[in-house]
Amino acid sequence: MFIFARMLFSILLTIGIATLLASQTNSVAEYELQIADRLYGFEIARLATDHERLLDFVYPELFTLIPREILRDKMEGTNKVAVLVDRLEAFRLTRIxxxxxxxxxxxxxxxxxxxxxxxxxxxxxxxTTNDRTDLISRKILAIRTDNELQWYFLEIQHGQEELLSSIIPRAVFR
Structure with missing residues (x-):
């Protein structure tokens, strides 16, 4: 009887883990298209140096640490020459x-x-090999609230975890 109960427990545990992993995979797949679409717009705004539009993609809680106007002014001060790109040759998510x-x-x-x-x-x-294009790779944090369908983004530089821990849970940095 003990062996049967142990086998049954193992089977149920395996099914539970498989179900959990499958639901997590479905969630990521569900988010992939939404994130890709928003990230494309984010990068176009960045490359066109449209700072006001770019800040619309930024995680709003960041503005509790640094006001939006100050961040916009800082961005405008660093972009002396606009790249003025209105399209990307290719765009793909490599990992979520x-x-x-x-x-x-x-x-x-x-x-x-x-x-x-x-x-x-x-x-x-x-x-890239044709010398007419550049290949850029980036990492970013995508954030969505439960009551909002919109994804926002936050770039995290090494060493900023402590500062951002007031708006981002520490579990995210692991």
Whole structure:
């Protein structure tokens, strides 16, 4: 009887884990198209140096740490020459991490890459084989609240985890 109960427990545990993994995979697949669409718009706004539009894609809670106007002014000060790109040659998500659910929000670590028309001054290693385009790879955090269908983004540089922990749960950084 003990062996039968143990086998039954093992089978149920396996089914439970498989169900959990399948539901997690479905969630990521469901999010993939939404995130790709928003990220494309985010990158177009970044490359066209449309700072006001770019900030519409940024996780709104960031503005509790640094006001939107100050962030916009800082962006405008760093972009002396606009790239003025209105399209990307190619765009694809390369990896979406497992969702982290916390505080009524979903957090996903996203890696992606895109090919854009080449710009003057781009380092040679970024150039694709035809020399007319640049291949760019990036990582970003995608965030969505449970009551909103819109994804927002936050780029996290190494060493910013402590500062951002007031708006991003520590579990996201693991």
């Amino acid at each position: 991490g497992a969702p982290v659910e916390a505080d009524g929000k979903t957090f996903l670590q996203v890696s992606y890459e895109y090919v854009r028309p080449a710009t003057e001054g781009t380092p040679r290693f970024l150039r």
